[in-house]
Amino acid sequence: MPTRTVAVAARTGLHARPAALFVKAAADQETPVRIRVGDGPAVPAASMLSVLSLGVGHGTEVTLEADGPGADAALDALAALLARDLDAEEPADA
Amino acid sequence: MPDLDAPARALRGIGVGPGLAAGPVARMAAPPDLPAPRPVADTERELADAVRALEATEADLRARSEAAEGEARDILSAQAMIAADPTLREGVAERVRAGEDAAHALRATFDRHRELLASLGGYLGERAADLDDIAHRAIAAVLGRPMPGLPSPGHPFVLVADDLAPADTVGLDTGTVLALVTERGGPTSHTAILARALGLPAVVGCAGILDVTDGTVVAVDGTSGQVRTGVGDDEAADVRARAAEERSRLAAGRGPGRTADGHPVDLMVNIGSAADLRGADLDGVAGVGLFRTEFLFLDRKDAPGLEEQVTAYAEAFALFPEGTVVVRTLDAGADKPLPFLGLPEEPNPALGVRGLRISRDRPDILDTQLEAVARAAEKAAADVWVMAPMVATPVEAAAFVDRARAFGLRTAGVMVEVPAAALRAERLLQVADFLSIGTNDLSQYTLAADRQSGALADLLDPWQPALLQLIAACADAGRRSGRSVGVCGEAAADPALAPVLVGLGVTKLSMSARCVPAVRARLAAYDRAECEELARRALDAADAAEARAAVL
Incomplete structure (x- = not known):
C-alpha cells in the first residue's frame, strides 16, 4: 500500500486550526486516507476526533496511507500540507 | 390585566457590573436531561433521527462560526467538524443497531471520545469540555428540546443563566443583551469579568433567577445586586431613562x-x-496599573526569546508616552500551566509553585523577562515599573527587587495576594518601591474560598471586612513610608467600593478601561473625609452584605 511519512511542521502540532485544515483536506480526497504515528493504529484522516486523539505534536513524524485509484496524488497533497507551518498561515477566508 | 400579573418581587445577588437595565428575560437553555432508555422498534428510523440531530448540530455550529470572527470563528468551525465526524457517526450507528435509542447512543459515543481526549490532558483535555457542549446540542436536537446556548429572542433582552462559561459567551451580541444575571457564580467568575469588559450591568449569585420565566420584565441594578421581577411598563421605562441619564452623566466626566x-x-x-x-x-487615565504578561507565554513549547519579549513590551509602553506602565512578571503555575516550565501536577495548585515561586527553580525565565522589560523601557517615554506576583515574605520581595535593579529597572514592587504579605506590608515596603493588591487572590487566600467556587461567592465578595482590613494594613504602611499602594483586582472596578478603598488610603485603582468612567464619577461625589467615614463603616460591618448596606 502506498504510504508517505512526514514530520508535522505546524508549531502547535496537529491541533486546532492545523488539524481542521488537514481533516478538511483529507475529506476532500477521492480516496480514503488513514494516518498513524509510528506503528500505532491507523485512523481515518477525515475524522477530526481521531486525528486529535493521536495527540501529534510539532515535529512528530506521521505516516499517511491510502489504497486505490488516486492514492498517490492524495498522499502527496496531504503530505505537502503537513510539511507546511499551518499555524503561520493566515486563514484564507478571514 | 394588572391583577393577574405576578407581583413585583426583588431578588438579590452580587452586583458585579455597575449600571441599570430593564427588559424581558431570556434564559440560556440548560443542557437537556437524558430520559430513561427506551426500547427501539425501528433501528433504521432511529439511526436516521440520530444522524439528523448530528447534521442539525453541525449546521447550527457552522452558522454560528460564519457569524463569528477571529479565534471564536476557528473554535466554532472545529466544533462543527467534530459534529460531522464520520467516526462519531459510525459509533452511534453501531450502538443504535445494538438496540440503544438515539439519545443514549449519542451520549455514550460522545462520552467515549470525551474520555479519550481527557486522558491525553493539556490542550486536548480542554477540548473534552467542547465535546460535551456538542453532545448537549445533538441530544437536545434528537429530543426536540431547545438548543442549549445563547437565546436569540429577536429583541433586546436580559440574559439569564445558571452560570456563564467562556464558550457560552462567544458571539454574545452586546447590541441586544441588556444585562447579565446568573443563578451561581461569584465576583471573580467569568460572568463578572465579561460584564466589566463589555460594560454591561450584571448580577451573579442571584438565587431564584432561573425560576423567572422567559419574557418576564426585570429591572437589574448591577451596583446594588438587586433584580426586581415582574416590573410594569412605567417602572421599566423609568429604569431605562435613569440608565440613559447615568450613561450620559458618566460620559461627561473627564480628566x-x-x-x-x-x-x-x-x-x-x-x-x-x-x-x-x-x-x-x-x-x-494615569497609565497601566496591571500589564499581565502571560499572553506571551501561553500555548508555547518554549519560552519566548528576549527579542520577542522586547518588541511586545515596547508596543504596550508606546501607548502611554506620559504615563506609568506597571508590568507584572509571569504569573503561571499548576493552575495556569505552561508546558515549557515542566511543572509537576500538584494536589493544591493554588497553594503550589506559582508566580514568583517559579523562579526558585527557573531563575532564567524571570531574568530574561526583566532584561526584556528593561530593554523596552530604555527606549520608551513611559515610566516603567515591574512587580512580582505571589510574594509571601520580605526576603522574597528583596530578592525580586535586587534582580530588577540588576537589569537597571528603577521602580520595583510586589503584589499583595497572600495574607502574609499584607500582614508584613511595612517590612515589604522597606525593600519594595510600591505595593499592588490583587484582591481576587487575596480574598481567596484570606477567606479560604476557592476562586472558582460559585457556592462560596459570598465569601469571595471584595466587600468582606477581613479583606478590607488587610487592604487597610497595606495602605497604612504605604502612608507611613510615602510609597504607593494600589488595588488592581476586580474590587477596583466596583464604583461603590472605590470611595471605601480611597478612604482606606489606597492611592491607585486599576481596572478594565470600560469601568473607568463609573469609578471616576463615584469618586468625584465624595470628599476625602467622607471616603474615610465610609471606610470606617465598611470595616465595622460583620460581613460583606452588611458592609455594602452600611455604605450604599
Whole structure:
C-alpha cells in the first residue's frame, strides 16, 4: 500500500486550526486516507476526533496511507500540507 | 390585566457590573436531561433521527462560526467538524443497531471520545469540555428540546443563566443583551469579568433567577445586586431613562481621578496586551496599573526569546508616552500551566509553585523577562515599573527587587495576594518601591474560598471586612513610608467600593478601561473625609452584605 511519512511542521502540532485544515483536506480526497504515528493504529484522516486523539505534536513524524485509484496524488497533497507551518498561515477566508 | 400579573418581587445577588437595565428575560437553555432508555422498534428510523440531530448540530455550529470572527470563528468551525465526524457517526450507528435509542447512543459515543481526549490532558483535555457542549446540542436536537446556548429572542433582552462559561459567551451580541444575571457564580467568575469588559450591568449569585420565566420584565441594578421581577411598563421605562441619564452623566466626566475636594487618585487600566486598548477612551487615565504578561507565554513549547519579549513590551509602553506602565512578571503555575516550565501536577495548585515561586527553580525565565522589560523601557517615554506576583515574605520581595535593579529597572514592587504579605506590608515596603493588591487572590487566600467556587461567592465578595482590613494594613504602611499602594483586582472596578478603598488610603485603582468612567464619577461625589467615614463603616460591618448596606 502506498504510504508517505512526514514530520508535522505546524508549531502547535496537529491541533486546532492545523488539524481542521488537514481533516478538511483529507475529506476532500477521492480516496480514503488513514494516518498513524509510528506503528500505532491507523485512523481515518477525515475524522477530526481521531486525528486529535493521536495527540501529534510539532515535529512528530506521521505516516499517511491510502489504497486505490488516486492514492498517490492524495498522499502527496496531504503530505505537502503537513510539511507546511499551518499555524503561520493566515486563514484564507478571514 | 394588572391583577393577574405576578407581583413585583426583588431578588438579590452580587452586583458585579455597575449600571441599570430593564427588559424581558431570556434564559440560556440548560443542557437537556437524558430520559430513561427506551426500547427501539425501528433501528433504521432511529439511526436516521440520530444522524439528523448530528447534521442539525453541525449546521447550527457552522452558522454560528460564519457569524463569528477571529479565534471564536476557528473554535466554532472545529466544533462543527467534530459534529460531522464520520467516526462519531459510525459509533452511534453501531450502538443504535445494538438496540440503544438515539439519545443514549449519542451520549455514550460522545462520552467515549470525551474520555479519550481527557486522558491525553493539556490542550486536548480542554477540548473534552467542547465535546460535551456538542453532545448537549445533538441530544437536545434528537429530543426536540431547545438548543442549549445563547437565546436569540429577536429583541433586546436580559440574559439569564445558571452560570456563564467562556464558550457560552462567544458571539454574545452586546447590541441586544441588556444585562447579565446568573443563578451561581461569584465576583471573580467569568460572568463578572465579561460584564466589566463589555460594560454591561450584571448580577451573579442571584438565587431564584432561573425560576423567572422567559419574557418576564426585570429591572437589574448591577451596583446594588438587586433584580426586581415582574416590573410594569412605567417602572421599566423609568429604569431605562435613569440608565440613559447615568450613561450620559458618566460620559461627561473627564480628566484624572480625584475626590470632590481634589484629593488625587490614579485611575489606571488592566491589560493583557497592547491590543486590549484599541478604541478605549483613555482620557484622564494615569497609565497601566496591571500589564499581565502571560499572553506571551501561553500555548508555547518554549519560552519566548528576549527579542520577542522586547518588541511586545515596547508596543504596550508606546501607548502611554506620559504615563506609568506597571508590568507584572509571569504569573503561571499548576493552575495556569505552561508546558515549557515542566511543572509537576500538584494536589493544591493554588497553594503550589506559582508566580514568583517559579523562579526558585527557573531563575532564567524571570531574568530574561526583566532584561526584556528593561530593554523596552530604555527606549520608551513611559515610566516603567515591574512587580512580582505571589510574594509571601520580605526576603522574597528583596530578592525580586535586587534582580530588577540588576537589569537597571528603577521602580520595583510586589503584589499583595497572600495574607502574609499584607500582614508584613511595612517590612515589604522597606525593600519594595510600591505595593499592588490583587484582591481576587487575596480574598481567596484570606477567606479560604476557592476562586472558582460559585457556592462560596459570598465569601469571595471584595466587600468582606477581613479583606478590607488587610487592604487597610497595606495602605497604612504605604502612608507611613510615602510609597504607593494600589488595588488592581476586580474590587477596583466596583464604583461603590472605590470611595471605601480611597478612604482606606489606597492611592491607585486599576481596572478594565470600560469601568473607568463609573469609578471616576463615584469618586468625584465624595470628599476625602467622607471616603474615610465610609471606610470606617465598611470595616465595622460583620460581613460583606452588611458592609455594602452600611455604605450604599
